[in-house]
Amino acid sequence: MSRFWSSVVHNLSPYVPGEQPKLDGIIKLNTNENPYPPSPRVLAAIVSATDHLRLYPDPHASLLCETIAARYGVAPEEVFVGNGSDEVLAHTFQALLKHDEPLLFPDITYSFYPVYCRLYGVRYEEVPVDAAMRVQIADYRRTSSAILLANPNAPTGIGLAREAIEALVAEHPDQLVVIDEAYVDFGAESAVPLVARYDNLLIVQTLSKSRALAGLRVGFAIGQRPLIEALERVKGSFNSYPLDCLAIAGAVAALKDDAWFEDTRERIIASRESLVHALSELGFAVLPSVANFVFARHRDRGGAFLAAKLRERGVLVRHFQKPRIKDFLRITIGTEDQCKRLIALTRGLI
Numbered sequence: 001m002s003r004f005w006s007s008v009v010h011n012l013s014p015y016v017p018g019e020q021p022k023l024d025g026i027i028k029l030n031t032n033e034n035p036y037p038p039s040p041r042v043l044a045a046i047v048s049a050t051d052h053l054r055l056y057p058d059p060h061a062s063l064l065c066e067t068i069a070a071r072y073g074v075a076p077e078e079v080f081v082g083n084g085s086d087e088v089l090a091h092t093f094q095a096l097l098k099h100d101e102p103l104l105f106p107d108i109t110y111s112f113y114p115v116y117c118r119l120y121g122v123r124y125e126e127v128p129v130d131a132a133m134r135v136q137i138a139d140y141r142r143t144s145s146a147i148l149l150a151n152p153n154a155p156t157g158i159g160l161a162r163e164a165i166e167a168l169v170a171e172h173p174d175q176l177v178v179i180d181e182a183y184v185d186f187g188a189e190s191a192v193p194l195v196a197r198y199d200n201l202l203i204v205q206t207l208s209k210s211r212a213l214a215g216l217r218v219g220f221a222i223g224q225r226p227l228i229e230a231l232e233r234v235k236g237s238f239n240s241y242p243l244d245c246l247a248i249a250g251a252v253a254a255l256k257d258d259a260w261f262e263d264t265r266e267r268i269i270a271s272r273e274s275l276v277h278a279l280s281e282l283g284f285a286v287l288p289s290v291a292n293f294v295f296a297r298h299r300d301r302g303g304a305f306l307a308a309k310l311r312e313r314g315v316l317v318r319h320f321q322k323p324r325i326k327d328f329l330r331i332t333i334g335t336e337d338q339c340k341r342l343i344a345l346t347r348g349l350i
């Protein structure tokens, strides 16, 4: 604390990301990274982009917006890009979610949302997920300015069908609905096809997970032009160049390598199914996941105990010391070998 702090700083409680250990040989299943490397084309594109390091990057990252637009069947003006989807979300909170009525999001969801609310002074209410940890869209029939859902939700991994998202968006024409699709490529249904029909829908995605580019920091939003304009206005008042030229080149290359994308995500989905099976045999209840992680609770052993013991044995998983979910572990899907090692070690702990 210091007398130089702005008053807002006193009230912040920053997000605590999962551990990024410096040690070699750790099996890292704690931050939902992709266990496979990005497309080899990414590295080649980044190397050739180094020719331009002397210059500022394109402030609009036009090539990337065009590439995203072509892939998702929208106009480039319906795309906003930022330094990771965290930054895209941050701008969304400031540009579109700060109103008199509260923003609604589930009580069990990405824990960055309340952090942004405190930073930007956004009123919010948490809507409890049901006993099965599912989001029930009927529970969002209450006074609000906007609704924010991660789909699939994190840390549960449970997905909502596009039909349910559409029902929510149609039922709340005067509230903005933001869908955070960070994990959508691992088996959920994207709501992007709805954007053309609904001016109150904004989709946020990332290249950190299914494109294996968490270290490059690229996220994007898709929505109708007035929503994108709001994000552009905040971005242009904050940092003209959030994406450097290496990130732009790498992201474009990743989005163009469909074969790599399909192959790695199919492998992750297959490993998820085997991991769910193996965990169930060990006495875990595993929530139905369509993400690159599973959320599981053992019938006898607590989440904190298992996370600590696995850590001692060189495997990192995520545990949240929070009401309703403190008995759970969130386990990122690793390579097949990593998943086998996790299962072997867990067997020795229960």
Ligand SMILES: Cc1ncc(COP(=O)(O)O)c(C=O)c1O
Pocket (backbone or CB within 6 Å): 031, 032, 083, 084, 085, 086, 087, 110, 150, 154, 180, 182, 205, 206, 207, 208, 214, 218, 219
């Ligand atoms: C639900 C959700 N949204 C957004 C993000 C942010 O991802 P990034 O900033 O790497 O794009 C994460 C990261 O783990 C997440 O779990």
